[in-house]
Amino acid sequence: MTAELLVDARNATGECPVWHVAEQALYWVDIPAKRLHRWTPAGTLDSWSAPEMLACIAAREGGGWLAGLESGLFALQTEASGQLRGERLVALDHAQPAMRCNDGRCDRQGRFLVGTMVQDMAQGATAGRLYSHTAGEGARLLLDDLIVPNGLALSPDGRTLYLSDSHPSRQLIWAFDYDPDTGTPGNRRLFVDMNAHPGRPDGAAVDVDGCYWICGNDAGLIHRFTPDGRLDRSLAVPVKKPAMCAFGGRNLDTLFVTSIRPGGDLADQPLAGGLFALDPGVQGLPEPTFAG
Known part of the structure; x- marks a missing residue:
């Protein structure tokens, strides 16, 4: 199975692909570049600049985006000027300086779940947290003692929450019982020890069968x-650092994959930082929108 290059984006850290069903378009971010990108199957490509590093996005029911940046959660709108305009809705009380949001997505009830991390991964600081945000409210702390929270996804019935920690010292994926009424995770348990598989656990998605797809960062693989x-299976991409995957396309049967373009010699992976498409042989689920 061959990965198709859709955009030679050369993203420093391409993350958080989201298929917008109404627009039939894929959005994703480049975190350090502070950019939001949009691609359509017709081949159009648009980009907008954010006021801070932009890590994760969720479409809002009323239009626009809820986004996790450095200082908190923002309501953002794309403008013809190429800028993202809006306001900060929630200021996050980071545990230490130089932190930012990382992975984030909505649950089936429209709450926004978002993890935070210290920007310098080399510190291995356990200052990362997982928050939940509901419209009109602040950020509710769900979990702490995380280094690089990642791999957020929910089972099709919304009652199992998945979360990984990408840091090399951990490389674990956990599953939680998730209460859809209160948005509270419990009964934390080890789902997969990625130390036993190629690659560090990065961004993830869930398909209609309830299987969990996660990028094997550093291994050039997407595991199911x-x-x-x-x-169950592993699909290859022609870059070492796939970052996050998402189902999309008209029938939600395409797996889109963003990637990271590291520094140094890239002779063996000239397409690093690109946006790719795979045929996974299964359908995904529509991405929930933020209820607010």
């Missing part, structure tokens, strides 16, 4: 795990 944590 069954709900009982068994490795």
Whole structure:
């Protein structure tokens, strides 16, 4: 199975692909470049600049985006000027300086779940947290003692929450029982120890069968795990650092993959930082929108 290059984007850190069903378009971010990108199957490509590093996005029911940046959660709108305009809705009380949001997405009820991390991964600082945000409210702390929270996804019924920690010292994926009424995770348990598989666990998605797809960063692979944590298959991309995957396309049967373009010699992976498409052989689920 061959990965198709859609955009030679050369993103420093391409993350958070989201298929916008109404627009039939894929949005994603380049975190350090502070950019939001939009691609359509017709081949159009648009970009907008954010006021801070932009890590994760969710479409809002009323239009525009809810986004996790450095200082908090923002309501943003794209403008013809090429800028993202809006306001900060929630200021996050980071545990230490030089932190930012990382992975984030909505649950089936429209709450926004978002993780935070210290920007310098080399510190290995356990200052990362997982928050939940509901419209009109602040950020509710769900979990702490995280280094690089990642891999957020929910089962099709919304009652199982998945979360990974990408840091090399951890490389674990956990599953939680998730209460859809209160938005509270519980019964934390090890789902997959990625130390036993190629690549560090990065961004993720869930398909209609309830299987969990996660990027194997540093290994150039996208792994599919069954709900009982068994490795079902692995799909290859022509770059070492796939960052996050998302289902999209007219029938939600295309797996879009963003990637990272590291520094140094890239002779063996000239397409690093690109946007790719795979045929996973299964459909995904529409991405929930933020209720607010």
